[in-house]
Amino acid sequence: SAPAPAELLTIAIDVARQAAATAYRMRAEGVSVAATKSTVTDVVTAADRAVERQVLDALHRVRPDDAVLGEEYGAGAADGAVSGVRWIVDPIDGTVNYLYGLPYCAVSLAAEVDGEVVAGVVRNLVTGEEWTATAGGGAWRDGQRLRCSTEVDLGQALVATGFGYDPARRSHQARVIAELIPHVRDIRRLGAAALDLCLAAEGRVDAYYEKGLAAWDQAAGGLVAAEAGLRVAGLGGLPAGPDLVIAAPPALFAPLHDRLADLDASGGP
Ligand code: IPD
Numbered sequence: 001s002a003p004a005p006a007e008l009l010t011i012a013i014d015v016a017r018q019a020a021a022t023a024y025r026m027r028a029e030g031v032s033v034a035a036t037k038s039t040v041t042d043v044v045t046a047a048d049r050a051v052e053r054q055v056l057d058a059l060h061r062v063r064p065d066d067a068v069l070g071e072e073y074g075a076g077a078a079d080g081a082v083s084g085v086r087w088i089v090d091p092i093d094g095t096v097n098y099l100y101g102l103p104y105c106a107v108s109l110a111a112e113v114d115g116e117v118v119a120g121v122v123r124n125l126v127t128g129e130e131w132t133a134t135a136g137g138g139a140w141r142d143g144q145r146l147r148c149s150t151e152v153d154l155g156q157a158l159v160a161t162g163f164g165y166d167p168a169r170r171s172h173q174a175r176v177i178a179e180l181i182p183h184v185r186d187i188r189r190l191g192a193a194a195l196d197l198c199l200a201a202e203g204r205v206d207a208y209y210e211k212g213l214a215a216w217d218q219a220a221g222g223l224v225a226a227e228a229g230l231r232v233a234g235l236g237g238l239p240a241g242p243d244l245v246i247a248a249p250p251a252l253f254a255p256l257h258d259r260l261a262d263l264d265a266s267g268g269p
Pocket of ligand 1: 164165212
């Protein structure tokens with residue numbers, strides 16, 4: 001049988017701390033772009049690759065029968081997985097911030113059992129802030145239990161979001177923002193989805209939404225947000241996914257959801 005979420009979280013924290021230390025050290029030594037992915041601005045640094053490799057190796061040492069899904073190496077490490085556990089790794093979420101030396105980038109590591117995320121850690125690799133959650137066990141930042149903000153009107157909400165790399169998608173996302181911004185306090189585009197979800201979990205922003213996220217962007221942060229009491233879902237009762245992730249306190253979820261549905265936030269390329 002699969003290990004308890006708390007046991008997986010202990011492993012995740014240990015591995016994420018080592019990974020964050022490597023990424024931080026490599027940042028200090030100077031960053032360069034190793035390759036580009038979907039567009040010229042969708043970059044991979046040597047650190048993205050080295051950190052993911054380190055995470056895969058560390059997980060393999062302690063949990064050799066688990067599958068791994070990683071941003072840079074895909075599902076390559078999943079071969080032979082038989083345990084029912086799958087790890088989801090974003091070695092550096094907020095790669096562009098990392099490249100520019102902005103202190104808003106993180107290692108994100110989540111563990112799924114039979115397809116459900118049960119443990120997750122997001123560690124800001126510059127500030128050392130660390131968010132953790134287990135399914136049913138609550139969300140925490142540096143040992144403090146998190147509960148989401150309550151009673152926020154959409155008109156007073158600080159809403160975080162992000163943009164994909166594809167130009168056509170960005171244009172659609174910009175049109176959505178143009179219509180949303182008169183109806184909220186303000187918008188933040190901070191640059192790392194995993195951290196955005198964690199900030200929403202503790203009310204440092206009121207809500208977050210984004211279209212086009214991959215599993216590694218949202219797995220750990222999504223659990224942190226949900227365990228802090230936010231509703232994390234897509235449009236029209238769909239689960240959160242690549243079409244749209246909305247994370248908001250229960251009272252704010254419906255108004256934000258309905259506005260985003262009106263604006264076709266999950267549409268476009
Ligand atoms: C990106 C960041 C960004 C979000 C993008 C993601 P990456 O991840 O999370 O905030 O808006 O959708 O792709 O490329 O930095 O790992």
